[in-house]
Amino acid sequence: MGNYLSHNEEDIRIMLDTIGIGSEEALYSAVPEGLMLKGLPDLPEGLSEMEVRKEMKKLAGKNKVYDTVLLGAGAYKHYIPAIVSEVIAKERFLTAYTPYQAEISQGILQSIFEYQTMICELTGMDVANASVYDGASAAAEAAAMCRDRKRSKVLVSAAAHPDTIAVMKTYAWAAGSELALIPEKDGVTDLVALASLLDDKTAAVLIQQPNFFGMIEDAEKAGEIAHASKAKFIMSVNPISAALLKTPAECGADIAVGEGQPLGMPLSFGGPYLGFMAAQAGMMRKLPGRIVGETKDEQGRRAFVLTLQAREQHIKREKAGSNICSNEALCAMAASVYMAAMGRDGVKQAAIQSASKAHYFAEELGKAGFARLHTGEFFHEFVTKVPCGADQALAALDEKGILGGLKLSEDTILWCVTELVSKAEIDLAVSVLKEVG
Amino acid sequence: MELLFEKSRPGRSHGYLPACDTPVYSFDSSLLRETDAAFPALSENDISRHYSALEERTYGVNDGIYPLGSCTMKYNPKxxxxxxxxxxxxxxxxxxxxxxxxxxxxxxxxxxxxxxxxxxxxxxxxxxxxxxxxxxxxxxxxxxxxxxxxxxxxxxxxxxxxxxxxxxxxxxxxxxxxxxxxxxxxxxxxxxxxxxxxxxxxxxxxxxxxxxxxxxxxxxxxxxxxxxxxxxxxxxxxxxxxxxxxxxxxxxxxxxxxxxxxxxxxxxxxxxxxxxxxxxxxxxxxxxxxxxxxxxxxxxxxxxxxxxxxxxxxxxxxxxxxxxxxxxVLSLGREGVRKSAQTAVLNANYLKALLADTYEMANPGLCMHEFVMTMQKEHKETGASALDIAKGLLDEGIHPPTIYFPLIVHEALMAEPTETESRESLEKTADIFRRVYEKALADPEAAHHWPVSAVIGRPDEVTAARKPVLRWHSDN
Known part of the structure; x- marks a missing residue:
């Protein structure tokens, strides 16, 4: 019923006359008769806009929205300044195509250039691309950047996000190359095991910082071990913690990747999110996807263009390093607006407050008999034992409108706290948990 | 135009977060980064105006026809x-x-x-x-x-x-x-x-x-x-x-x-x-x-x-x-889905028919949702290229078709108007395409320097790739 067409009968008649055919059906005369769909497709009848809105609201209403979120595990609910959604809702940003026509796309191109700069600042790396699909595919693309004929094996920490490992595994299987897991010990990557897994076939080592269990890895050490075997060192980092903790560059990483969702994107049941990728200058031409560069026009005016396109599929076809074409441009813009609005102090504040509140929660939980499972330092996520069982604890929290952490086993939970959660909410969660014991 | 970083002034910020209401945790200094990430320091008004200026320098579907072949740049419903x-x-x-x-x-x-x-x-x-x-x-x-x-x-x-x-x-x-x-x-x-x-x-x-x-x-x-x-x-x-x-x-x-x-x-x-x-x-x-x-x-x-x-x-x-x-899909329903496809094909054929006397078509006859024109002959004879046509269209305020694709057609211009363009829009587009063609053939040398009315002229892509500047530094 709703459609976005504008022709009336007269328009159609004039158009058909100009084309020189008698009916709209004749437009498909090239399609073999037997292939044409008999009748209309078996879809519901079209709805008016009012009905569509009602229907979609009804669907949204079947989901439960929690006031308090203590669940992270790869998707984080941080405060998003109002200006972020306002900027990315601007009609031209929303509807523009990839900025191939530079002269009428300077706005998008400049915003990507600014994004690349801020990702470099965040990671300490030299160059960043315009984004890939998400943190997991960014890790898989980074692994592909490092592989060559002599070195095709990639090692990934078992303490990385399970989806990151899964996606890396899929990409490696497709390419016919090996992916092996570095075991985890007391919540962090087992660096002794890493040393023994490395060989002259190992192209790269990937660890996540903070890792899936929220733990802070000894990344510098991992990097040293990788480099001693001439393997590249890839770090997947949380962008909020990156504003506070040692940068991938300071840890010796060759490539930094991560899930950019915490930088101003809502949870959205998993997407759209943002994969960011940055690298040392020497690996610039191996970065996949779009990259924006600054140049000048014929009159010497500042100009931005998509550059180093000789790497990409539309030029190189089967010799391209990746097939990526569309990325997550609007999410990259959201991240830019977030970082610009929060500023250097604001993003760092979000990191400090998340960590502070998480440490307060861990301590209070400890007092209530929910002991931490691991011993080392953590950022804003941590694992505790749950004496009453994970299901019972999560159900009790749910009743109070609190989305509890991720059940890792029958009696352990991965908790997450961000700056959005107040002390009162933490105290409430602790008291609920105390009651169920 | 200035970058966010060039507009930054020390001390400018906006309070988005309250003070921390739990004890503040301090990590061991060996875990911390040496210097802060140099994000810009701006007021919210600065940021708002910055992105409004960037939006002015962007062309969206709401601005006019976007006939990029293979991209289906149709209207995006609100x-x-x-x-x-x-x-x-x-x-x-x-x-x-x-x-x-x-x-x-x-x-x-x-x-x-x-x-x-x-x-x-x-x-x-x-x-x-x-x-x-x-x-x-x-x-x-x-x-x-x-x-x-x-x-x-x-x-x-x-x-x-x-x-x-x-x-x-x-x-x-x-x-x-x-x-x-x-x-x-x-x-x-x-x-x-x-x-x-x-x-x-x-x-x-x-x-x-x-x-x-x-x-x-x-x-x-x-x-x-x-x-x-x-x-x-x-x-x-x-x-x-x-x-x-x-x-x-x-x-x-x-x-x-x-x-x-x-x-x-x-x-x-x-x-x-x-x-x-x-x-x-x-x-x-x-x-x-x-x-x-x-x-x-x-x-x-x-x-x-x-x-x-x-x-x-x-x-x-x-x-x-x-x-x-x-x-x-809920809006369109069973009738709308077919009608949209049919109209996309109708629009492509109408635009093609309006342009067939001016541009050489890679294929005669009916097309589906898109068609390809070629400037091969004109390029050989006068030097006017598909790129020149595309840049001339920018001066006329519309987005050009996809150019130099598919690779099997030389000097290709691939147009896909989509179903959401009105008849007037297609006719106006055809007029512009014809005008740009005539101007390009009349003065191919000038055409090589199009666009002249966009916020920049043709960018130097060779230097961009040879000496890549991929981020801003405070000293560049």
């Missing part, structure tokens, strides 16, 4: 945006208990069911985040199929016509397949003799768009898919051009085994300046066990077994894009 902004969708954590996300799962199942019906497929995944990601996923299904039949080693070649999108051969390579490029007939359709000569025991499959990149429906399509199947290969449908035929002809009925759809093309979700898109992948019954693992398995006929290729993206993919696509 109701879709409002649906995707509902807190009942945006505030849902991807790892929430299934009982609390029934609405999200229903959105995915409804959309999958409709997309299966439109494409003639039996199962669908919404996990891939873009078209190329969908291609990668779809070809992995084919790879898995051969692997589980013990033919993974032997069937290591994928056949791709030379008129294909660049993502097709790149996708084959990412799957460890050797790409066999076959020549196309003049109208871009598959050369049956070349195809027969290319197939064999080593054929994993074929990747094809239909209508092809010249906007022609390949009349031999069932013969093509039969040749591949008889050789033991499978057929992959690149859904980039589905907008011409949705609700009219189904890839599943043409003999394709799997397919990706660009929800950001055919299903009206916005491109966002290069993403996020979504690349739903559909397949026939016999491939469904290989689909990526997926939370939303409630829809009958979809299941995810141990033979799954695994995950291609974290969580469930670009969910909010799926919300928009569902709102669109």
């Amino acid at each position: 109701i879709n945006e409002q649906c995707a902004a509902l807190p009942g969708f945006t505030d849902i954590h991807p790892l929430q208990n299934r009982d609390t996300v029934q609405g999200c799962m229903e959105v995915m199942d409804l959309l999958k069911r409709d997309l299966c019906e439109i494409t003639g497929m039996d199962a669908m995944t919404l996990q891939p985040a873009a078209g190329a990601h969908g291609e990668f996923t779809g070809m992995m299904l084919i790879k898995r199929y051969h692997e589980l039949r013990g033919e993974g080693e032997i069937r290591n070649k994928v056949i791709v016509p030379d008129s294909s999108h660049g993502t097709n051969p790149a996708t084959g390579a990412m799957n460890g397949l050797t790409v066999v490029s076959i020549p196309s007939a003049e109208d871009g359709s598959v050369d049956l003799e070349a195809l027969k000569a290319a197939v064999g025991e080593d054929t994993a499959g074929l990747m094809l768009t239909n209508p092809n990149t010249l906007g022609i429906f390949d009349k031999n399509i069932t013969e093509i898919t039969r040749i591949i199947h008889e050789a033991g290969g499978l057929c992959y449908y690149d859904g980039a051009n589905l907008n011409a035929v949705m609700g009219v002809v189904r890839p599943g009925d043409m003999g394709f085994d799997c397919i990706h759809l660009n929800l950001h093309k055919t299903f009206s979700t916005p491109h966002g300046g290069g993403g996020p898109g979504a690349g739903a992948v559909g397949c026939k019954e016999f491939l469904k066990d290989y689909l990526p693992e997926d939370i939303s398995a409630a829809y009958p006929g979809v299941c995810f077994g141990e033979n799954s290729i695994g995950k291609v993206r974290s969580f469930q993919g670009n969910f909010l894009v799926a919300v928009r696509a569902l709102a669109y």
Whole structure:
């Protein structure tokens, strides 16, 4: 019923006359008769806009929205300044195509250039691309950047996000190359095991910082071990913690990747999110996807263009390093607006407050008999034992409108706290948990 | 225009967060970064005006026709945006208990069911985040199929016509397949003799768009898919051009085994300046066990077994894009889907008819949703090129067609007006195209320096690539 067409009968008649055919059906005369769909497709009848809105609201209403979120595990609910959604809702940003026509796309191109700069600042790396699909595919693309004929094996920490490992595994299987897991010990990557897994076939080592269990890895050490075997060192980092903790560059990483969702994107049941990728200058031409560069026009005016396109599929076809074409441009813009609005102090504040509140929660939980499972330092996520069982604890929290952490086993939970959660909410969660014991 | 960083002034900021209400935790200094990330310091007004200025320097679908061939830059309905902004969708954590996300799962199942019906497929995944990601996923299904039949080693070649999108051969390579490029007939359709000569025991499959990149429906399509199947290969449908035929002809009925759809093309979700898109992948019954693992398995006929290729993206993919696509399909319904495709074809043929006296067409006669013009002769005789025409169109305030693609047509201009343009818009566009053509031929030398009225002239791309400046530094 709703459609976005504008022709009336007269328009159609004039158009058909100009084309020189008698009916709209004749437009498909090239399609073999037997292939044409008999009748209309078996879809519901079209709805008016009012009905569509009602229907979609009804669907949204079947989901439960929690006031308090203590669940992270790869998707984080941080405060998003109002200006972020306002900027990315601007009609031209929303509807523009990839900025191939530079002269009428300077706005998008400049915003990507600014994004690349801020990702470099965040990671300490030299160059960043315009984004890939998400943190997991960014890790898989980074692994592909490092592989060559002599070195095709990639090692990934078992303490990385399970989806990151899964996606890396899929990409490696497709390419016919090996992916092996570095075991985890007391919540962090087992660096002794890493040393023994490395060989002259190992192209790269990937660890996540903070890792899936929220733990802070000894990344510098991992990097040293990788480099001693001439393997590249890839770090997947949380962008909020990156504003506070040692940068991938300071840890010796060759490539930094991560899930950019915490930088101003809502949870959205998993997407759209943002994969960011940055690298040392020497690996610039191996970065996949779009990259924006600054140049000048014929009159010497500042100009931005998509550059180093000789790497990409539309030029190189089967010799391209990746097939990526569309990325997550609007999410990259959201991240830019977030970082610009929060500023250097604001993003760092979000990191400090998340960590502070998480440490307060861990301590209070400890007092209530929910002991931490691991011993080392953590950022804003941590694992505790749950004496009453994970299901019972999560159900009790749910009743109070609190989305509890991720059940890792029958009696352990991965908790997450961000700056959005107040002390009162933490105290409430602790008291609920105390009651169920 | 100044960058955010150049507008930055020390001390400027806005308080978005309250003071920390728990004790502040201090990490050991050995864990901390040495210097802060140099994000700009700006007032919110500074930022707001900055992005308004950037928006002024951007061309969107709302500004006018966007006839980029193969990109389907149709109008992006507003109701879709409002649906995707509902807190009942945006505030849902991807790892929430299934009982609390029934609405999200229903959105995915409804959309999958409709997309299966439109494409003639039996199962669908919404996990891939873009078209190329969908291609990668779809070809992995084919790879898995051969692997589980013990033919993974032997069937290591994928056949791709030379008129294909660049993502097709790149996708084959990412799957460890050797790409066999076959020549196309003049109208871009598959050369049956070349195809027969290319197939064999080593054929994993074929990747094809239909209508092809010249906007022609390949009349031999069932013969093509039969040749591949008889050789033991499978057929992959690149859904980039589905907008011409949705609700009219189904890839599943043409003999394709799997397919990706660009929800950001055919299903009206916005491109966002290069993403996020979504690349739903559909397949026939016999491939469904290989689909990526997926939370939303409630829809009958979809299941995810141990033979799954695994995950291609974290969580469930670009969910909010799926919300928009569902709102669109709900609006259109069974009549609207077909009517939209038909109107896309009508509009392309009308624009083509209006331009046929001026521009040389790569193919005479009727086209599907797009058509290709060539400046080969003019370029040879006068130097006026497809690039010059494109840049001249910018001066006239409209977005140019895709240029220099497909590769098999020299000096190509590939136009896809889409169904959402009115007759007046198409007529105005034709006038502009003709005017620019005449101006370019009248003074080719001047045309090489177009555009003259955009915020910049032609950028120096050679220097950009030779001496890359990829980020701002305080000293440059």
